[in-house]
Amino acid sequence: MITITLPDGKALHLDAPMTLADIAGKISRDLAKKALAADVDGVAMDLTATLDKDAAVRFITPDTPEGLDIIRHSASHILAEAILQLFPGTKFAYGPAVEDGFYYDVDAPTVITAEDLPKIEKAMQKIVKANKPFVRHELTRAVAEAQYKNDEYKLDNIARAQGDVISFYTQGDFSDLCRGPHVPTAGKVGAVKVMSLAGAYWHGDASQKQLTRVYGTAFSTKEELDAHLKKLEEAKRRDHRVIGKQMDLFSTEPDVGPGLILWHPNGSMIRHEVEAFWKEEHIKRGYQILYTPHIASEAIYKRSGHLENYGDMMYSPMDIDGSPYRVKPMNCPGHILIYNSNVHSYRELPFRWCELGTVYRYEPSGTLHGMLRVRGFTQDDSHIFCTPEQVEDEINGVLDLMEHMMKTFGYKYKAFLATRPAKSIGTDAQWETATGALRAVLERRGMPYEVDEGGGVFYGPKIDIKLVDALGREWQGPTTQLDFNLPERFNVEYVGKDNERHKVVMIHRTVLGSMERFIGGLIEHFAGDFPLWLAPKQVRVLTVTDAAIAYGREVVEKLRRAGLRADLDDRGDKIGAKIREGELARVPVLLILGEKEKDTGEASVRRRLQGDLGSRKVDELVLELAQEVRERRLPNKN
RNA sequence: GCCAACUUGGCUCAGUGGUAGAGCAGUGCUUUCGUAAAGCACAGGUCCCGGGUUCGAAUCCCGGAGUUGGCUCCA
Numbered sequence: 001m002i003t004i005t006l007p008d009g010k011a012l013h014l015d016a017p018m019t020l021a022d023i024a025g026k027i028s029r030d031l032a033k034k035a036l037a038a039d040v041d042g043v044a045m046d047l048t049a050t051l052d053k054d055a056a057v058r059f060i061t062p063d064t065p066e067g068l069d070i071i072r073h074s075a076s077h078i079l080a081e082a083i084l085q086l087f088p089g090t091k092f093a094y095g096p097a098v099e100d101g102f103y104y105d106v107d108a109p110t111v112i113t114a115e116d117l118p119k120i121e122k123a124m125q126k127i128v129k130a131n132k133p134f135v136r137h138e139l140t141r142a143v144a145e146a147q148y149k150n151d152e153y154k155l156d157n158i159a160r161a162q163g164d165v166i167s168f169y170t171q172g173d174f175s176d177l178c179r180g181p182h183v184p185t186a187g188k189v190g191a192v193k194v195m196s197l198a199g200a201y202w203h204g205d206a207s208q209k210q211l212t213r214v215y216g217t218a219f220s221t222k223e224e225l226d227a228h229l230k231k232l233e234e235a236k237r238r239d240h241r242v243i244g245k246q247m248d249l250f251s252t253e254p255d256v257g258p259g260l261i262l263w264h265p266n267g268s269m270i271r272h273e274v275e276a277f278w279k280e281e282h283i284k285r286g287y288q289i290l291y292t293p294h295i296a297s298e299a300i301y302k303r304s305g306h307l308e309n310y311g312d313m314m315y316s317p318m319d320i321d322g323s324p325y326r327v328k329p330m331n332c333p334g335h336i337l338i339y340n341s342n343v344h345s346y347r348e349l350p351f352r353w354c355e356l357g358t359v360y361r362y363e364p365s366g367t368l369h370g371m372l373r374v375r376g377f378t379q380d381d382s383h384i385f386c387t388p389e390q391v392e393d394e395i396n397g398v399l400d401l402m403e404h405m406m407k408t409f410g411y412k413y414k415a416f417l418a419t420r421p422a423k424s425i426g427t428d429a430q431w432e433t434a435t436g437a438l439r440a441v442l443e444r445r446g447m448p449y450e451v452d453e454g455g456g457v458f459y460g461p462k463i464d465i466k467l468v469d470a471l472g473r474e475w476q477g478p479t480t481q482l483d484f485n486l487p488e489r490f491n492v493e494y495v496g497k498d499n500e501r502h503k504v505v506m507i508h509r510t511v512l513g514s515m516e517r518f519i520g521g522l523i524e525h526f527a528g529d530f531p532l533w534l535a536p537k538q539v540r541v542l543t544v545t546d547a548a549i550a551y552g553r554e555v556v557e558k559l560r561r562a563g564l565r566a567d568l569d570d571r572g573d574k575i576g577a578k579i580r581e582g583e584l585a586r587v588p589v590l591l592i593l594g595e596k597e598k599d600t601g602e603a604s605v606r607r608r609l610q611g612d613l614g615s616r617k618v619d620e621l622v623l624e625l626a627q628e629v630r631e632r633r634l635p636n637k638n
Numbered sequence: 639g640c641c642a643a644c645u646u647g648g649c650u651c652a653g654u655g656g657u658a659g660a661g662c663a664g665u666g667c668u669u670u671c672g673u674a675a676a677g678c679a680c681a682g683g684u685c686c687c688g689g690g691u692u693c694g695a696a697u698c699c700c701g702g703a704g705u706u707g708g709c710u711c712c713a
Contacts, residue, residue, distance in 0.1 A: 103708095111641095111642085112642090113642075113643080114642075114643060114644095195707095196642090196643095196707055196708075197641085197642055197643080197707080197708080198641070198642070198707060198708030198709065199640060199641025199642065199708065199709055200640095200641080200708070200709045200710090201640080201641095201709055201710065204709070204710070205710080206639080206640070206709075206710045206711085207710095210640055210641055210709075211641085211709095212641070212642080213641085213708065213709075215707090215708080241706095245649075246649090252704090252705095254686085254703070254704055254705095258703090258704065258705085313711090313712085359713090361712080361713090363711080363712070364639045364640090364710080364711070364712095365639070365704090366639060366640070366641090366708090366709085366710085367639085367709095367710080367711065367712075368705090369706090372713095373712075373713085374713095377713065379713065380713095381713095464713095475712095475713080476712065476713055477713070478713085479713070510713070512713095513713045514713045516713085517713055518713090542673090543670095544670080544671070544672055544673095545670045545671065545672090546670060547670080572668090572669070572670065572671095573669095573670095573671090573675090573676080574669090574670085574671050574672090574675085574676060575671070575672055575673065576671090576672085576673065576674060576675070576676090577674080577675055577676075578673095578674095579672095579673050579674055580673095580674035580675055581674085581675090582674090583674055584674080590673085592672070592673065594671095594672060595672095596672085604672080604673075606673060611673080612673055
């Protein structure tokens with residue numbers, strides 16, 4: 001509810017959003033215009049546009065997501081005006097509001113560089129300050145086409161617009177084809193910031209011309225903008241690449257090659273714990289663990305169709321005794337050959353076979369990103385071979401396992417049901433039953449999901465889980481896919497009750513995605529403060545003076561015997577310095593030992609994110625910590 | 639792969655044409671101290687690589703590699 005005091009002193013109460021029709025019943029149109037003209041806090045947007053005609057007037061406040069979008073979309077027009085001032089002759093392709101701001105794709109006569117960004121930002125601020133109105137006008141298609149005959153982008157946009165009348169918005173010297181709505185005047189865009197430059201293809205098509213994309217963000221107030229920038233700063237501190245260096249978790253080395261992760265001892269320990277948990281949980285759920293070779297004769301990838309369909313992402317063949325071999329890009333063919341090494345009865349199914357399978361794929365150099373997008377990665381892969389009747393239960397089991405994993409790690413995720421793509425194999429009936437089965441399970445479990453229309457793989461539909469990184473970017477993580485292709489190509493069959501051979505249904509799935517991406521995400525999720533069971537170093541024992549060293553060794557020994565990863569800091573530094581180092585290394589438990597503790601068999605406990613917790617009997621503490629690890633407890637606070 | 643930027647000791651970063659710098663980390667010595675940095679000293683660099691311009695290049699130009707932000711594509 002917004003209350004506006006009108007120029008005549010009356011109060012006008014508005015619910016947002018609201019249409020002209022709504023107002024019409026309450027006040028005169030003339031009065032409405034006055035209300036809108038009055039610069040009342042909370043009054044929104046697109047006023048000039050709609051009062052000229054009889055379309056709906058919408059009152060949208062800046063503190064709603066819709067209002068923020070309008071502010072940002074208007075800011076993109078202001079960005080365009082600023083660029084036009086500084087780079088006359090620039091053509092403008094497309095400039096929408098996005099998640100955290102807005103951008104404009106431009107085709108400038110000279111290259112826009114990072115050094116230009118502050119200038120552009122200044123120009124934008126000037127435009128905002130000038131507070132000129134956004135004015136809507138309409139042209140017929142023919143007039144619009146004539147007016148923009150030299151601008152291929154606008155012509156294209158006009159061609160894509162619907163109807164015979166095309167709306168334009170003008171503020172200052174800049175006019176742009178646009179559906180609106182916009183803020184009434186540029187001043188309503190309170191605070192703008194030009195963020196960065198990037199390349200982007202026209203229509204997102206790599207074969208089209210590459211445009212310059214200028215990113216910015218806008219908020220209705222400077223305070224909100226500052227808060228947003230601060231959040232970005234904090235996100236940078238969570239970046240797994242930054243923490244990975246601080247905690248000495250992993251690296252890539254140019255001499256090894258880009259996108260190939262070297263797991264340092266600390267990172268390897270985290271991975272070891274994740275893998276141990278993963279194996280334990282799989283065995284509990286009736287899975288069997290497989291190992292298959294890292295290279296294989298090319299013949300298998302011809303048969304699987306990978307060479308044909310994924311040839312671009314496979315590494316070049318190597319010659320072994322005159323035959324071409326390939327590094328494996330997928331684990332499935334190996335698993336299938338294991339299946340096919342025997343005749344199987346329906347009585348044996350389902351087989352739940354899993355492998356922590358390392359695969360290598362050629363990912364374009366520009367797409368590599370820390371541990372989240374790499375060229376060699378270990379999938380927590382599994383292939384379930386089952387009968388059609390078993391599909392739903394098996395999918396359900398997979399989702400159950402996946403949810404259990406995510407819960408254990410305290411991870412939030414988003415589920416997507418990806419349906420049949422344009423290029424695909426299989427019959428309509430096959431796709432319908434398969435997609436239906438996936439949907440049914442999602443609904444049976446009450447899992448929220450979005451539909452990714454046409455996002456399936458050519459061989460079947462899938463359920464994708466996306467992990468979110470510190471900056472809110474989504475990364476494809478766990479996936480469950482039905483496959484109509486490989487059972488055909490490899491003749492993967494079982495003998496049914498009827499003594500006839502039937503094709504198995506094959507489910508590909510991961511519940512973490514890959515070790516690299518999952519652990520990279522985990523680093524950001526915990527900001528390096530891992531739960532005790534995952535922490536590479538769990539306990540560090542710090543001596544106050546040399547007199548406590550012998551006792552310290554004893555305590556470390558006790559911790560280690562209880563299975564805890566403990567070490568001793570017995571250097572001659574002051575205790576404050578040792579604590580500082582332990583905290584910076586993000587060791588979850590620091591035990592401080594001095595004369596006092598030595599005599600009583602205690603330790604002064606300091607826990608990460610909690611601080612000094614006072615003294616405890618060492619024997620009790622060791623049991624408690626071991627228990628916390630066994631339960632894979634999440635930290636209290638995160 | 640495409641567009642743009644960046645690359646200086648282990649790390650974070652100064653240094654814009656005239657003999658390579660700081661802090662932290664490391665090593666040695668001193669210090670034995672109670673909850674986030676003790677002191678002194680020492681050591682450490684093909685300024686990413688290759689070519690060019692120049693009397694002279696970390697610095698300017700060209701090519702390559704790697705990284706970063708996006709695009710396209712993907713676990």
